[in-house]
Amino acid sequence: MTPQRHTRWLGWAAAMAVAAMVFWVLPPLRVVRLSATRHQAAGAAFDAEAFVEKFWRDQLLNPDTPALEANRLVQLLRENPAAAAELGRRLGFSRNTSYFIRGAGRVAAVVPDAVSLFLEGDREEVSVVIETGPVFGNAIRDGSGLLDVNLFPNSQDFNAISGALNRRVEAEVLPHLKAQAAVGRRINFIGGVEVGDPAHALPLRVVPVRIEVP
Amino acid sequence: MKRITFFQTLVAVVAAALVLTACKKSSSDASPDGGPPRIAVVISTLNNPWFVVLAETARDHAKSLGYAATVFDSQNDPAKEAAHFENINASRYAAILFNPTDADGSIANVRKAKAAGIPVFCMDREINATDAATSQILSDNYSGCVALGQYFVKQVGTQGKYIELLGLVGDNNTWNRSKGFHSVVDRYPGLKMVAQQSADFDRARALEVTESLLQAHGDIDALFCGNDAMAMGAYQALLAAGKADQVKVFGFDGADDVVRLIAEGKIAATGMQFPKVMARTAAESAHKYLMGERHFPQKNPVAVELVTRENVSRYGDYGRRDDTSKPAQ
Numbered sequence: 001m002t003p004q005r006h007t008r009w010l011g012w013a014a015a016m017a018v019a020a021m022v023f024w025v026l027p028p029l030r031v032v033r034l035s036a037t038r039h040q041a042a043g044a045a046f047d048a049e050a051f052v053e054k055f056w057r058d059q060l061l062n063p064d065t066p067a068l069e070a071n072r073l074v075q076l077l078r079e080n081p082a083a084a085a086e087l088g089r090r091l092g093f094s095r096n097t098s099y100f101i102r103g104a105g106r107v108a109a110v111v112p113d114a115v116s117l118f119l120e121g122d123r124e125e126v127s128v129v130i131e132t133g134p135v136f137g138n139a140i141r142d143g144s145g146l147l148d149v150n151l152f153p154n155s156q157d158f159n160a161i162s163g164a165l166n167r168r169v170e171a172e173v174l175p176h177l178k179a180q181a182a183v184g185r186r187i188n189f190i191g192g193v194e195v196g197d198p199a200h201a202l203p204l205r206v207v208p209v210r211i212e213v214p
Numbered sequence: 215m216k217r218i219t220f221f222q223t224l225v226a227v228v229a230a231a232l233v234l235t236a237c238k239k240s241s242s243d244a245s246p247d248g249g250p251p252r253i254a255v256v257i258s259t260l261n262n263p264w265f266v267v268l269a270e271t272a273r274d275h276a277k278s279l280g281y282a283a284t285v286f287d288s289q290n291d292p293a294k295e296a297a298h299f300e301n302i303n304a305s306r307y308a309a310i311l312f313n314p315t316d317a318d319g320s321i322a323n324v325r326k327a328k329a330a331g332i333p334v335f336c337m338d339r340e341i342n343a344t345d346a347a348t349s350q351i352l353s354d355n356y357s358g359c360v361a362l363g364q365y366f367v368k369q370v371g372t373q374g375k376y377i378e379l380l381g382l383v384g385d386n387n388t389w390n391r392s393k394g395f396h397s398v399v400d401r402y403p404g405l406k407m408v409a410q411q412s413a414d415f416d417r418a419r420a421l422e423v424t425e426s427l428l429q430a431h432g433d434i435d436a437l438f439c440g441n442d443a444m445a446m447g448a449y450q451a452l453l454a455a456g457k458a459d460q461v462k463v464f465g466f467d468g469a470d471d472v473v474r475l476i477a478e479g480k481i482a483a484t485g486m487q488f489p490k491v492m493a494r495t496a497a498e499s500a501h502k503y504l505m506g507e508r509h510f511p512q513k514n515p516v517a518v519e520l521v522t523r524e525n526v527s528r529y530g531d532y533g534r535r536d537d538t539s540k541p542a543q
Binding site for chain 2: 092134138155163
């Protein structure tokens with residue numbers, strides 16, 4: 001090998017070494033397992049169940065979370081629906097008003113898909129019904145007033161919260177109610193309620209986050 | 215006194231000209247031709263009467279507020295939509311009333327308009343960002359379809375087979391509607407979805423898709439369609455197959471032809487969106503912005519109401535007969 005050719009080879013080797021170093025530090029492509037990307041994507045997606053786990057524990061069941069007295073709401077709906085609407089929450093342009101309420105009552109009737117109550121301190125009339133079948137709607141999410149739609153870039157995430165809350169009610173609250181409810185028994189409840197037409201608001205259809213049967 | 219040279223004079227004149235030009239450019243609410251300020255109405259498609267109502271109401275309301283308004287049709291094509299935004303930004307429109315083609319893909323267009331100092335107000339369809347548009351006026355599709363799902367169960371029962379026609383898969387409305395519906399119907403294991411296919415919110419496409427699906431699933435009890443244009447296409451296919459009386463069709467939008475068919479007992483139900491409310495609210499928000507208001511809710515959901523044979527007399531002309539302005543406030 002001539003000295004000139006030797007120098008050329010050394011030049012090539014040096015260039016390849018530099019290129020190898022560059023690719024090592026800044027790889028133009030990276031091979032990863034599909035399972036790892038699936039895991040990353042799942043992590044990036046909104047996890048409604050995890051969100052609700054924390055929201056339920058820290059806020060909905062927190063004794064400091066404000067809840068309207070059910071008796072007061074019932075009385076206002078009978079006598080002054082406009083004043084009742086002032087105490088509730090509306091999402092954008094909506095006809096429905098949502099509330100987060102607490103109260104105590106005596107079981108008036110138990111049927112396969114609902115438990116109806118006479119509120120304590122109220123007239124002998126069913127003014128609260130707790131449905132024990134599948135739970136739908138946004139009574140807890142919107143009634144609590146604790147979640148702001150403007151903070152959710154994708155409204156599918158905001159809506160997924162309602163689904164997760166309703167499933168939690170079905171799994172954790174309603175079985176206890178179904179097991180304990182009997183005519184004449186006293187029940188304490190906290191929950192959300194949606195009111196459409198105030199003229200037909202009663203009985204309130206409450207979606208409970210907590211039921212106590214003393 | 216120091217003498218001003220020719221060069222200094224030239225620099226001063228050029229600087230003054232630049233300042234004046236910059237001032238004119240920053241004043242985006244003045245039309246370049248000296249006419250009224252211009253508002254652009256960018257619509258995902260005009261190949262659907264519902265969107266025509268949305269576009270025309272937005273345009274007419276902007277005009278009634280003193281603006282020149284132009285409608286741009288994106289033809290459900292994000293590339294066309296991007297080209298419209300380039301044109302609008304370069305032409306220095308004062309505001310954009312926007313119905314996006316894609317919840318993610320349209321964000322970049324809104325950001326470019328924002329960077330150009332043009333406020334954007336989304337109508338009906340959302341973008342997946344809360345820091346780009348000035349405000350978004352959106353149908354509460356999920357809740358509307360929860361109510362529709364509950365009515366579906368009442369009408370079809372807890373046993374049966376059905377087909378779902380989805381809208382554009384890149385649009386959040388498609389999934390909010392589908393998820394709201396399934397949040398109810400999936401709770402009844404006896405209700406089996408035998409096929410789910412996209413027909414792109416398009417009537418002709420829905421006709422084709424339904425014709426094809428009926429070949430394999432001629433024994434269905436119901437069809438849930440993500441909008442009324444697809445409900446009309448599906449109904450046409452059922453009519454041609456002689457199954458219109460045995461299959462219940464459910465739509466979503468509140469389009470006039472579907473409301474009429476509900477009154478005649480041919481379509482089971484729809485969800486009334488309020489395109490005129492959304493368009494007017496968007497135009498009024500743009501006007502307020504151009505008058506100096508800066509505080510707008512990022513998302514302003516508009517309630518959707520269930521329209522059935524029992525209450526259909528209350529609805530028509532893309533809203534409630536007793537209230538043409540707002541569903542509630």
